[in-house]
Amino acid sequence: MTKPPSFGEIRFSCPHCGALAHQYWSTLYAKALDKDQIPPRYDLDIVTEARANEVNKPEGERSSDWKILDEFIRSTTGELFKSAFRRDPFSYLIYNLEISTCDSCSEVAVWMNERMVYPPSSPAGLASDDMPDRVKALFDEAGAVFSTSPRASAALLRLALQHLLIELGGKGKDINADINQLVDNGLHSETAKIMHSLRIVGNESVHPGVISVDDEPYIAEGLFDLLNQIVDQLITRPKRRQELWERLPAAKREQVEKNLSKKGQ
Numbered sequence: 001m002t003k004p005p006s007f008g009e010i011r012f013s014c015p016h017c018g019a020l021a022h023q024y025w026s027t028l029y030a031k032a033l034d035k036d037q038i039p040p041r042y043d044l045d046i047v048t049e050a051r052a053n054e055v056n057k058p059e060g061e062r063s064s065d066w067k068i069l070d071e072f073i074r075s076t077t078g079e080l081f082k083s084a085f086r087r088d089p090f091s092y093l094i095y096n097l098e099i100s101t102c103d104s105c106s107e108v109a110v111w112m113n114e115r116m117v118y119p120p121s122s123p124a125g126l127a128s129d130d131m132p133d134r135v136k137a138l139f140d141e142a143g144a145v146f147s148t149s150p151r152a153s154a155a156l157l158r159l160a161l162q163h164l165l166i167e168l169g170g171k172g173k174d175i176n177a178d179i180n181q182l183v184d185n186g187l188h189s190e191t192a193k194i195m196h197s198l199r200i201v202g203n204e205s206v207h208p209g210v211i212s213v214d215d216e217p218y219i220a221e222g223l224f225d226l227l228n229q230i231v232d233q234l235i236t237r238p239k240r241r242q243e244l245w246e247r248l249p250a251a252k253r254e255q256v257e258k259n260l261s262k263k264g265q
Contacts (some may be wrong), residue, residue: 005100007114014102015119016110018126021104026082028098029091042110044071082108120144128231130239135164139227150220157223158202161195161230168234175199189232198226 001011003020008206013020033039041174047069054066068085075081092113099108110118110128120143138160146153170178179195201219244254 002099005085005109005116007098007111007116013126014104014107015103015116015126016102016107016109017128019102019104021102023102025125026099026101028094030094031088031091044073044076047072047076078108080108115147128228128236130236131231132164132167132227135167135227135231138163140226144223146220152222154202154220155206158199158225159197160227161202164227164230165195174175188233189231194226194229195224198223198230 003009005015006010008025009023010025011020011022034206042128051069051073051131054069065085068083071081071083071085075128081100083229096113098111100111103106108118109116120140127136131139138156142153142156142160145156159173160173162172162178165178165182166172168182170179170181176196176199178201179192182195183189183192
């Protein structure tokens, strides 16, 4: 079960780990720096060396807050996260900017004006675990631009479908032809309709037509779920069926395959 991240909810699917978990909310405060002081950034080599020096000291001689060096090192990656150390209490509330912290993985999401701005995520939540890497990258990119341009989001999801069809054996030159080829190979008509829906809306987002995705963003929002549905039906379910089949004793599988081959003659 998944539940897309939503402002003010205390339980939803984490945009980092995907777990349906309790979320702890925090308001954010600003601490004023001294005149001409700039926000601190840490040199990875210097901080790593300082940490090594602390670790090599006898435990009683280490600085009382030496473990904060781990946070300094992590900050050099550009990742957003919540410090485990309390700082100066003389700070000022920033309105309409909050964070939620996942109880499962302890990672944070940043919310501005009730909209999640970090990490970039689609309005439908996470991409399927079985989505091919190139397709997933486009899915995530579409999610990152959805709030500012549903039209661009729809176009990216159409491109994601095109790459998915290539993964499924298509030539990648004509989406319509690739879908029809899958239908000829036994693709269920309902799945084909889902693909065509994504294709048509994606096309309309690029070329002038009767569908205005920017005026009706819910149309683009639904495409994320459609792409996940396609992956579920054509990759995830066959994968699970194959995994179950391979768990059966080899002799039993051979007998079933032998019987099926006779019926196919």
